[in-house]
Amino acid sequence: MRRPHRRIETQLTVVGTGIAGFAAALFARARGLDVAQVGHSGALAYTTGYLDLLGVADGRKIADPWAGLDALRMTEPGHPFGRLANADIRAALDAFIGEVNAMGLGYTPAGAANLTALLPYGVTKPTLSLPETMWPGAAALAERAPALIVDFAGLQGFSAAEFAANMAAVWPGLATARLAFPGMESLQVFPEPMARALETRETRAAFVARLRPHLGAVTHVGLPAILGVHRPDTVRAALEAELGVTLFEIPTIPPGVPGIRLRELFERHLPGRGVALEPNLKAAEARLDPSGITLALHGPMEDLDIRAEAVVLATGRFLSGGLRAERSGIRETLFGLPVAQPDGREAWFRPAYFDPRGHPVNRLGLTVDDRFRPLDAAGAPVHPRLHAAGAVLAGQDWARSRSGAGLAIASAWAAVNAAGAELGSSPGDPGPTTAPGAAPAQEPGTA
């Protein structure tokens, strides 16, 4: 039997459904471009939820990421941030955070300085924007507020005792408690089902009853990130009203709820904004020709061809499949784009894991021009309208420098603006656009 074959034509196709890919799709729609996006589950579900811009430079935490970016442009001229001005990076972050807030997920605005965000092991990291559900934790730490940290029987990798022990030097006197999560007693429990359960009134009531006896005189209660998937701000407000304390979330080891929230938020809202989204399909092959780019996708039921005038490649690194390492070398998987690399894999990783310089392999990727177009070996763009954004870019080590989301969002902004200019669109209203007739996304009720 012949498999059904479908063909889509778009101005711009985004390949990848990480932060860079979703940001690119949103930015492109805001410019009025006709957009398709394809991807499959990837690294997004792993994020802490924090939007980092630049938290670490030269192996030290930094307070002012904007000054840090200015310094980075001097010390690392090849860094992708070197192709962007601070004003553009700020515009990109403001636009992204504005979109996320408009879709109903609260994030703090990008400010002038880094915030000190909490991590599950009782250490902190500098970041620029936090989910509203996590922000009170940073504030509580700043005032050393009397707080209770709660963990759950059967929830691995989050220990209130560990958090408090490691925090003790900077935030002494944290109380701890271990609760059995209502309805999930004595089993191994995972954050996502807990978060979904807290969206129901019954579970919240049972949870409040179990937590209340531990409150003592604390003003704040810190929990692993489990306060609902779709309306965390509402779940938090409802619990705070019952408990009379301020609640904050702390990220957990992945896959964690904050990343799932972002992914589900985008998957729910982007189609309504006119993005032809295929969130569970990988681009299997790609063909470049002077007038555009053709992508071939093989779904479970049908084959799909996407014909695009321009492409933003945001396929991430090894974990997400954008790059692949063989014993003999590293390659880009979809277009076979050149990846400049040292001779032999002995040079990929340094002998000491925590070498403060980071591992050379993390800086390999796609070299681009000022319009974020991947370059061939001779230094010319591989295709006039093939752009790249996010972690797949060369010359950066986002994990060590704590710049993952910021780099993804800012490079997506630059790539889309370059593609938009080539396609003749103007940078229209950057605010949220709702396609006419798009049904408001159906959300599981926050009863």
Place this chain on the structure above:
Amino acid sequence: MSDHETDVLIIGAGATGAGVMRDLALRGIASLLIDRRDLNAGASGGNHGLLHSGGRYAATDTATAAECRIEGEILKRVAPQCIDDCGGLFVAVEGDDPDFAARFPAACAAAGIACEALTPDEARAREPALPQTLIAAYAVPDATIDPFRLVLENVAHAEALGLGRYLPHTAVEGFETDAGRIVAAQARDLRTGAPFRIAVREVVNAGGTWAGRIAALAGCDEVRLLGSKGTLIIANTRIAKGVINRLRPPGDGDILVPGGTVSILGTSSVTLRDPDDAAARAPTAAEVDRILDEGSAMLPVLAETRFVRAFSGVRPLLLSDAAEEDGRKASRGFTLYDHEGQGLANFCTIVGGKLTTFRLMAEKTADLVAARLGVVAPCRTATEPLPSGPGLGWTAPGASARDWMARADATDTILCECEMVARSAVDEIVARAPGHEDHMSLDAIARRSRIGKGACQGAFCSMRVTSHLYDAGVYEGAEGLGEMRRFIDGRYRGVRPVLWGAGLAQTELAEILHVGLAGLDLLNDDAPEDPR
């Protein structure tokens, strides 16, 4: 650390030292076993785990081959719980010397080793991973042995008899001698830095590759050793039912040893001047490639296999002229130095040999020590079964998973998902495995279990185990994160040479977590690292 007193001090807690400890205890003699690192920190933890039938040495060294055969038969009787009697094949493929292969049965016969000729089809029926290019195959009684369990049980048995005590991270740094006798050893607890004194009647040097240095501390210069580094790579799948040896003069990548749920391929051989030179000791990408390229000629599936780790051990080989060139040609026999010619009457050094022959090495050593102490009790290790006990059974690949499934206790969570190590196993090790102590390191727990040995190589389970140890009150303050950092860095050294494909992607995720979630790269900035 207060001072100690013991009848016999045994230096080096590899198979040999642990074997001497148990042998003495069975003769009623008390001993103190020390290691500057921990159990199996030397060659006993960095080897192939092959309980040799002797086939490997049949062509070159009949005496060693026969010794291996006899000892292998004894161990299969007294310590079956440590052994997988899986059998082995010797195979030659196109391009290998057919004459060498043809001489193999006669060489085995000379050493008394059972050897059955198989047709290529019969061999492939036993081991479907073997290639079409097979030209010769023989079956021999090779087996595999879990050196971790073996050593733990030897130490635990001596402790259980009330005649042995084991101290980890304790190094010997010098000796006090008087009138031709060692009266005390100067030791140091390397965890606290505290020096202390161990008063002794007899001293056994079982320091493996380091034995020459230890003997020199007592003024004996007759122990001259060659360090020969061997590198091995581990796959977390079982590729073969039994051991597969390449039937040719020993070379790189010519033995595949299965063990439980894993397979180990090796080795290479590189002469090392200084066994403590960490850079020279580390396995390299080039060695891995060589082992893999050679190994794939014998077992083509290896080219597609995911390897989780490379590691190397340093063979303690007795220095001889031939050996200077090639570690593989050096004698596999062992030597017991009584040091009487060097003017010491209560010191001996046991060195060389194989894991397979550790019991015999321990017997000869204990014979000497017992005679010097005037004890007439005979050696019992060839007949007395090696008992097991709590905290000892967690090292075999697959054992924790079987135990967890058999108990079906839903409240006993899995801490290490790759190897299915449950919380209860970690609790048991921390409470009673040999060498357990307060604030036990992750490395010490890992040595006594499968933690950190599966696909993730500790990258993920170390985080869960650390959290659990905080909950259990084992770790306090910031020490747990320091432990995690040290452990992950240690495991990484072996992961680095096999990073490509899926393993590299997993390491990318691991680094993001270690850095982004645990801030381990900045730990030293936030809090000074625990001096231990």
